[in-house]
Structures are given as C-alpha cells and as structure tokens.
Amino acid sequence: MASQSFINSNKMKRIESKKSHSWWWDSHISPKNSKWLQENLEEMDQNVKRMLKLIEEDADSFSKKAELYFRKRPELISLVEEFYRIYRSLAERYDQVTGELRKNVPSDLQSQGSGVSDLGSEPPSGPARSKSGLRAAGFDYFLKSDKSSSDLNSKEGDESSTIDSESESDDSSVNNYHHQTSNSDELRGRVRELEAELRAMKEKLNWAQDENVLQTSPDISSKIKAYEDELTAAGENIRQSGEEITRLTLELEKYKSKDLEFTEPEEIQEIVNSPSRTIQALEEELRVTREEIKSRGSNVQSLQDQLNSAQKEVIVWKNKLEKEKREVSKLHDRMTRYKNNLSDREQEIRGLKEAISNANKALSEENEELKLEMTKIAKERAYLEDNLKELDLRCQSLEDDVRRVKAAKDEAEVLFGNRIEQLKADIADRDDCVEELNKKVDELKLKNEELSDRIGEMDEHLHDLHRQHMELIVDADVARRSNEEMRARVVELETEVERKNEKILEGADEKREAIRQLCLSIEYYRSGYSELRQAVTSHKRSAVMAA
Numbered sequence: 001m002a003s004q005s006f007i008n009s010n011k012m013k014r015i016e017s018k019k020s021h022s023w024w025w026d027s028h029i030s031p032k033n034s035k036w037l038q039e040n041l042e043e044m045d046q047n048v049k050r051m052l053k054l055i056e057e058d059a060d061s062f063s064k065k066a067e068l069y070f071r072k073r074p075e076l077i078s079l080v081e082e083f084y085r086i087y088r089s090l091a092e093r094y095d096q097v098t099g100e101l102r103k104n105v106p107s108d109l110q111s112q113g114s115g116v117s118d119l120g121s122e123p124p125s126g127p128a129r130s131k132s133g134l135r136a137a138g139f140d141y142f143l144k145s146d147k148s149s150s151d152l153n154s155k156e157g158d159e160s161s162t163i164d165s166e167s168e169s170d171d172s173s174v175n176n177y178h179h180q181t182s183n184s185d186e187l188r189g190r191v192r193e194l195e196a197e198l199r200a201m202k203e204k205l206n207w208a209q210d211e212n213v214l215q216t217s218p219d220i221s222s223k224i225k226a227y228e229d230e231l232t233a234a235g236e237n238i239r240q241s242g243e244e245i246t247r248l249t250l251e252l253e254k255y256k257s258k259d260l261e262f263t264e265p266e267e268i269q270e271i272v273n274s275p276s277r278t279i280q281a282l283e284e285e286l287r288v289t290r291e292e293i294k295s296r297g298s299n300v301q302s303l304q305d306q307l308n309s310a311q312k313e314v315i316v317w318k319n320k321l322e323k324e325k326r327e328v329s330k331l332h333d334r335m336t337r338y339k340n341n342l343s344d345r346e347q348e349i350r351g352l353k354e355a356i357s358n359a360n361k362a363l364s365e366e367n368e369e370l371k372l373e374m375t376k377i378a379k380e381r382a383y384l385e386d387n388l389k390e391l392d393l394r395c396q397s398l399e400d401d402v403r404r405v406k407a408a409k410d411e412a413e414v415l416f417g418n419r420i421e422q423l424k425a426d427i428a429d430r431d432d433c434v435e436e437l438n439k440k441v442d443e444l445k446l447k448n449e450e451l452s453d454r455i456g457e458m459d460e461h462l463h464d465l466h467r468q469h470m471e472l473i474v475d476a477d478v479a480r481r482s483n484e485e486m487r488a489r490v491v492e493l494e495t496e497v498e499r500k501n502e503k504i505l506e507g508a509d510e511k512r513e514a515i516r517q518l519c520l521s522i523e524y525y526r527s528g529y530s531e532l533r534q535a536v537t538s539h540k541r542s543a544v545m546a547a
Helices: 002-026 035-056 062-112 125-136 147-172 180-211 213-259 265-405 410-546
Strands: none
Touching: 035 062, 265 410
C-alpha cells in the first residue's frame, strides 16, 4: 500500500509539474510579423516539450529513471544540440536586425529632421526633440521588463512628447527660441545611448549564451523582441515628433502673421500664458506619474531579484537531488551485488546438498553390500558350526567304534586318526578365514566412522553457509531501509522545489498586478490629458475667433 501511494503521489506531482510547465510556456505570445521567427519558436516549443516529457513523464521510480537516463541520454543530447542551433540562429538574426537598425535609425532621423536642420529657421523643433529625448531616457528600466510594459511606455512617450511639443510651441510663440541647438544635441546623444544599450545587450546575449543556453534562451528571445519593439516605438516617436514639429512650425507662422494685427499685447500675453500654466500643471502631474512608475519599477525589480534568487536555489536543490540520485544508484548496484552473491551462495548450498545426498546414497549402498556379506558369512559360519557338531558326533561314534574295534582294527584306527587330523586342519583353515572376515568387518567399520565424520564436517559447513546467508539477508534489509530513507528525502526535496515554484508564481502574479495598476493609472492620466487638450484647443479656437 505504501509503495502504491508513493507511486500515486509521484503521478500527481508529475501532472502538476506538467500543468505548470504548460502554463509557463504557453503564456508566451507567438510572433505574427516574422514567419521565420515563428517557425523557429514553434520548433523550440516542440523540443522543449519533448525534453520535459523525457525528463518527467517516462518513469515512476528512481531505478527506472536511472535506466531511462542511460537509454535516452543520446536523445536528450541531440535535443539540446538542436535547441542550441535554434538559439544561435535567433542570435544571428538579432545581430543582423540590430545592425540594420544602427544603419537605418540615424538616416531616418536625418530625413525626418531635414526641415529643422538649419538652427535658426524653426525654433519649436528644439524643445519638441528635447522632450522626446528626455522621455526616451525613461525606457532604461523597462528594458528589463516584459513586452507589455515597453508598449505602455512607448505610448506614454508619444503622449508626453505631444504634450510637451504643444507646450513648447505655445512658449515659442512668445519668442522662446534659444534651446534648439542644445536639444538637438540631446536627441543625438540619446540615439548614441540607444546604440550603446544595443551593444550592451549583445554582450549580455553572448555571455548568457556561453553561460547557460538551455535556461535563458526563452528569456533572451523575449528580451530581443522587447528591444526590437522598443526601437520600433522610438523610431515611431521620432517620426511623430518630426510631424508635430512641422505642424507647430506652420502654426507658429500663422501666429506670427496674426501678431502683427494685434494691438493689445497684454491681452495676447494673457491668452498665451493661460495654456502655459495649464501645461505646467500637466507637466507636474506627469512628473508625479513618472515617479510613481519608477517606484512601481523598483518593486518589479525587487520581485525580479527574488525570482533570480529562487531560481538559484532551485538549481542548488536540483544539484542535491542529482547527488541523492547517484547515491541511490550506488545503493541499487550494491544490492544487486548482494543478490548476485546470495544466488552464488545458494548455488553452492545446492551443490553441497547434492554431494551429501550422493554420499548418503553411496554409503547406504555400501552398507547394504556389507550387510549382504555379513549375512553370507553368518550363514557360512552356521553351516561350519553344524558341520563341527556333526563331526563331533561322528568322532564320538568313531571313538565308540574305536573302543569296540580297537583291538581288532588297528589299521582302521590309524585311518580314522589321519582323517581327524585332516579335519582339524580344515577347521584351522576355516578359523583363519573367519579371522580375515572379522578384519574386513573392522575395516568397513572404520570407513563407516570416517564417512560419519565427513558428514559431520559437511553439516558444520552447511551451518556456516546458513549463518552467512542470514547475515546477507540482514545487510539487504539494512540497505532496503536506507533506500527507503533516501526516497523519503527525495520526496521532501521535491516538495521543497514545488514550494519554491509556487513562490515564483506568486511573484509573477504580483508583477502582473503591478503592471495592471500601472496601466490603469496611465489610462486615467491619458483621459485627463485628452480633456485638457480639448480645453486648450477650444481656448485657441476662441482666441483665433476673437482675433
């Protein structure tokens, strides 16, 4: 029952692990704008799922997992090599894209800003570019976050650049022209900063590639995508800034032509300063929003640090688990050797039992032969004794006959005397034969005693073998208990790893909640900005109509 419950718990853990992996891997967004990148990512997904299946789902015990490790190790190596090949192709593609961006982004900036390249012709372009460059600097933190955060920041950069360009265009209507040169230099400096960040990311990519290809390639792919999206958003911001500069330049020309017709400068100044104050209030609110975003970013960074530390702890626990698996494998090999030795001892015991059985059979056969010979000798002795009795009777009868015919038959007496001597010689010969038979019986008794001693020695040896067998059984029980303790320890380690994974998932949920709150706050400020913009636009229209 205990082993069955252990197997069921392992199956449940494996199902939960499969679900967690599926949620983690399926949460990535498949790119739709690049068919080549999508195919590579799909191939990477398949390889990762196959690797997870090989690692987690094909065995229920440590012995089976050890066998699977040696049997499926080449397949895992081939999957890792394929994974590394895809990762290298993605890295090369990223290097090509970043090279093209380095070549194309500055030329686009020059083509979009060609209308404001003369430093005295269009004053509003300088402040607009300055604000765009300052807002782009706020992307530094979100380079470490996910794609949604970078998209939100790019949208916020568009809105803030539009607000600032309008405010600066209004300020330029009251002859604020002297910031153009410094702001254009700041924009070029920001472009250089983006190129430096691209180079730093490439160095990090190479370092991560050498450090651990299997663990970081999904994160690096997402970061590559985030960088590409950020560069696209930055280019879009710059393009929109150029369009806004052109529009504001035209409006400035209109304001200049209308300034000549006004005869009340104080009223004009009041009309111009009223939107400026409103825009300053909006800038203050925007600054507060940026500080709040930065504080949220620090919280996200702390969660990221906790996630990294938890990943390091998981790696440490995995190493310990591998060490425990190796020790369990050693114990398994030791038990196998004990079982082999035990089978050898059992074979020796069976051989000794067969030898003892054969010896007993041979001894019983020899005893039967000795019994037959003794019976035969006893019969011969009885026959001889009967003959002796008959001879005695005949001697008595002969003595009587001798006494009766002694006087008359001396020759017959001599003949009978010779006959008696001959019979005595025969009896002596018979006695010698009986003594020889007795000696043979004594020798057989000695052999029987020797066989009995040998049987006793074999019994002692059999007893020693039985004692060794019991010791081996005790050692096997000790090894089995140690194996069960190791399994319990491995179960505890797996529980600890699952608890760490749950903490990581909780950190990811907190991060998503912080991003959601950030989106809500940005949406709130965006609606406020739209209302203020409409108010400023209506105010401008009323001023134009009044003029």
